Amino acid sequence: MQLEFSPEEIAFQQEVRTFIAENYPENLRSVQDEGHDLSKEDFLSWHRILAKKGWIAPAWPVEYGGTGWTATQRFIWSEELAAADCVGTMPFGLSMVGPVIYTFGTPEQKARFLPGILSGDDWWCQGYSEPGAGSDLASLRTKAVRDGDDYVVNGQKTWTTMAQYADWGFFLVRTDSDAKAQEGISFLLIDMKTPGVTVRPIITLGGEHEVNEVWLEDVRVPVENRVYEENKGWTCAKFLLAHERTGIAAVARSKRGVEKIKAIARTEQDGDRPLIANPFFKRKISELEIDLTALEFTELRSLAGEASGKGPGPESSLLKIKGSEIQQRITELALEAVGHYGAPYFRGFGEGDNEHPIGPDYAHRAAPTYFNTRKTTIYGGSNEIQRNIIAKMVLGI
């Protein structure tokens, strides 16, 4: 065991740092700094740069377009991305359906879908949750009935993030109503332009349009777009959720978040002292930082396990629980740090509205971000469900 990077790893870190500095889009930087909502093009501009470089999917096997980096290199990569405050790439293709397709898909499916995920030409969304199937995902009722070479799909999905931009969606559908809940589910890839697919916005507490309802009415899906066997979709679903959970720890991004809070606390005044000199506030920052270190080294241990051949297992639930709680505490502290200026409601710039928003730049999004980040302990399998998983799968009780 050793903590220090090797000379090769340091050289790699430098290479990555230089690449980001030289290639990160300027206009994207200013959009982020002013606290605007990011458009589809904003996300894609950085995605395409990484795709061109061949660095878009470091976690994928090399044969499918991965980089062949070691776990340490991937760690360095995510650290550098976060340190430079780069926008994240959308996980739905790269971290979710991509791995499902290269693990369970047919050669035709791999050839058809993986290139579009890598290039960014296909934007993906996730059709899992339903109004009646949240934590109890396996109770989902969206139905797919075989009709010749097609399935005919009917039902409603919800919390579908960024579906308003999506070209494709991966959906869990019920193909056998008589089987036990988990056993009658199939995993379908659906072209979002198919007749019968309707996407309706859900507006969240900060005023954002991030999530949607997706209605499916007699949507015809070719059988060839089913991944893995009929009625075995739950295997793909579980595999995907475990993959989703590792990234969900968001350590590198949280580190950056803690640094931002320190910067705010040095700027903000608390009466006669800077906020950073307030002993209560200072203690909360160190508690956060220490908890984040504990999470970081738990993740590193888990990654080391993965590198030695163990896939992400139930212990990734620990990363999800602690990671999501830390993300929430960061937003909580950021809101606390801005004091009175958490209250003004910043709705972005309207057309032709060039007036500078109220309060310091770092305050504009503090409250909406706090409200919105309540989602992290709910999505990707709520933290209650994660605790059930640990109890059952790790503790065996």
Next chain:
Amino acid sequence: MDFSYTETQDMIRETLSRFLADTYDFDSRNKMIASDSGRDPGIWKALAQDLGMLGAAFSEEHGGLGGGHLENALIMEELGKVIAIEPYLQTVVLGGGALKAVGGAIADAVIPEIIGGNVIIAFAYAEPQGRYNLANIRTTAKKDGAGYVLNGHKGVVYAAPWATHLLVSARTGGSGSEANGVSLFLIDANTAGIVRRDYPTVDGFQASEVYFENVAIPGDALLGDEGAGLPLIERIVDEATVAVCAEACGVTAKLHSGTLEYARQRNQFGQPISRFQVLQHRMVDMFMDVEQSKSMTTMATLKLDLPAAERMAAVSACKAKVSRAAKLVGQNAIQTHGGIGITQELAIGHFFKRATMIESQFGSADHHYERFERLTLAD
């Protein structure tokens, strides 16, 4: 000792509760917020003229019902139950509180207008650098003949876009956070030289950045003695802090009951989620925090007229506890609802937003623990 309410107090609560049930459902509130002025002025008029509610906390000589802190608290609690966006806190508790404290001609002139619903007051006290320190003021009031000239910037002044009057803290002397030299003024909101930038707040109110640019105000705008206004400001802010805690009691009670109701009807894994012990215990924790918020608010309300040091310790104890409760109850209400709790579609998220803003209004939990320690834990 007697913790029961009088018949009049019960009647105030019932009347108000019935009125708000008829006028302040979730959709109506959304419509008020979305309207041009961000409120429905008819509600305020009705509270004043039809219900006589704005006089509950004023003396009979001024045309009120002869009540005080308890009436403010129960009205604020009822307003909290519908997350009302009425400027009661600013106008009656803060403005009215200051006027009751100083008395005299200005009180005789303005209080009946408050009771009649003709006056709305906004409290311009906070400054960007001052955070929760009431004495950290850079706005100045320079003596000019018989009057004063105001210069400075007040931040996040709730209800300012609706106000007929501004209650303004300013320095007539001293500097930094010095206690001496702080004065309090009640001025016409339309005085020349007052510049406002109005905006909505995340919890549904309207607020402003208020800039004073050589604003000439008359000498009789001064409340109390020149340069000795800090104790008065501390007193009305303590009264307002307890009023906000009372509002929090209403807000958190609704967060809790709404969560309970949801958990009973939401089915997962073949049963209502209210059957899961982990959620039961969470809802019990929420319940205990709601109850203790009520206890602390009662305690602090009854101690508002004690000598300053005792009053301050009681108010800080109350606010520290209620701020923590607002966070616990709000966060757990959302978590128990799941995704639907984060949408604009359900009232619960809007209660959560108000609860979040209450956490730091007139000082965060940390601020009040620190003040409590300063007053009660000598080295």
